[in-house]
Amino acid sequence: MKLNRPDQAGRFGAFGGSFAPETLMPALGGLESAFTDAWADDTFHAQLEHLLATFVGRPTPVYHAERMSRRLGIDLWLKREDLAHTGAHKINNTVAQGLLTKRMGKPRVIAETGAGQHGVATATACALLGLECAVYMGEKDIERQALNVYRMRLLGAEVIPVSTGAGTLKDAVSAALRDWVASVETTHYIIGSVVGPHPFPWMVREFQKVIGEELRTQLDGSPGHPAPQTIVAPVGGGSNAMGVFYPYAGDPDVDLVGVEAAGLGISSGKHGASLGHGSPGVLHGAMTYMLQDDFGQVLEAHSISAGLDYPGVGPEHSYFKDEELVRYESVTDDEAVEAFHLLCRLEGIIPALESSHALAWIIRESVALQDRTVVLNLSGRGDKDVQQIAAMYD
Ligand SMILES: Cc1ncc(COP(=O)(O)O)c(C=O)c1O
Structure with a gap:
């Protein structure tokens, strides 16, 4: 609960x-x-x-990603936190x-x-x-x-x-x-x-839950505004995910999925999946799932995405995990970069690498998600990541 x-x-x-x-x-x-x-x-x-209304630009829109929906066979909507002032939630x-x-x-x-x-x-x-x-x-x-x-x-x-x-x-x-x-x-x-x-x-x-509260009114189940069946968000420390999930947590009609960084692959040990592959310990003042060795020393995280490159996570996510209110999954650097490119080309939106992780999970699971109404919390825009992506192809 x-x-x-x-x-x-x-x-x-x-x-x-x-x-x-x-x-x-x-x-x-x-x-x-x-x-x-x-x-x-x-x-x-x-x-x-x-x-929030006059400076930040809230409410941020919800956008129906039609070309991506057709490609994946799902009904995909984007909560546009990338359009908030400064480009993220x-x-x-x-x-x-x-x-x-x-x-x-x-x-x-x-x-x-x-x-x-x-x-x-x-x-x-x-x-x-x-x-x-x-x-x-x-x-x-x-x-x-x-x-x-x-x-x-x-x-x-x-x-x-x-x-x-x-x-x-x-x-x-x-x-x-x-x-x-x-x-x-x-x-x-x-x-x-x-x-x-x-x-x-x-x-x-409390300051971020405005994201999910807006989404509830924007996709309220009225004609043309289908209520979400699955909501997916990237998880670094966990604030955009908590913001969109909290108003829905415990709602039996909605699956909530948080996506962490699998980095170079979970088995490589170079990842940021604290919830999926960590254990409870104390990090930065709170008891939470974190990446640590057998002696309780904090392990370095790895992700291509600086915002997901963190060996811990917000404690309420740890609680949500154990209460089974949210599922936590992970995707690799490579999967995230592929998703990044696909959204650029199919929708004209350059996503943040953090948000690309959540999209990559949707792409990977698109067969299981067939015909469902899925909302991706597009936590930020990718302008900040363009140089890093360009350097990968130099
Ligand atoms: C665009 C974007 N999304 C997600 C995150 C991850 O943070 P959080 O999990 O707190 O939302 C960051 C962090 O910098 C970010 O810039």
Whole structure:
């Protein structure tokens, strides 16, 4: 059964909680009160809804992918988060947390980023609201997502390279948490997914569930608007998937499928499938499925897609997995790249590599999905990935 909110300890069943340094506990408590107050306040909702409508461009459309539907023999619809301002769902969360930062009276924001979309969305919200902004980003991701690094700088953010570990998202989160321990009096940490210690997973879910709520009204079962039978979304930390799934979780008429990165193949050990092939442990402040060795050391993830290259996942997804509310599958780098090309050519839409993973699963399973109404949560646009794809064919 899905939960309205985690328990007093911030847990979703066995998962979640607040495994954080003592210095952060007062800030996490303060954040929980600030969020609870704001979420019960009509003025906050009015401010947020105004910005979502006029700045972010919500509601995002639902598009019937007719050529792709004919090719696959399914009725395929795309929830167009790629059309949200800055090109991904991440902006839903950063505008909301930006407003909360102002409400808490903090002048500075920090964030981590992998694909750079959350960094860009945070830099954008900070420019909008007049907040100072620093974004931690792994060196490997700085290289493969150069366009987004430049966008962040244009928007006035400082991009701080992280060279520890593999130089990817996990290392950027760790660096941001270290900054926060030292700067918590003046700084809010806008975490980019449904991960981290309580109250982040719950709060970010509440800010992202607008995706699924809109979808329910857009595909409501009326003529020409068939209700979804299967909804598919990519899972990195899990925020776009949680956003679209949460309003449907527990609905017996809808199958929910989260797609993780199988990277170079599960048997290679180089993948990001924490739910499918990990085990419970503590990562970045929460108990959740994660990739770890026999001694509990975090393993490096691998994915061609920077946004899925993370060895953990939001704790509510771990709960959904064990409650069997959502199925979690995985596809390889190669399958995702093939799906990327197919959507470009058949629909005139360049998808993010993250979203291409979910599409690749739909393509692989198209025979089993025959004649079903399937919604792909197109979490972002692929402009950021074009250089990386081009380099593969040089
Ligand atoms: C377009 C896009 N989709 C998906 C993700 C994965 O994040 P999450 O699982 O939190 O939605 C990212 C992360 O950067 C992204 O940029």
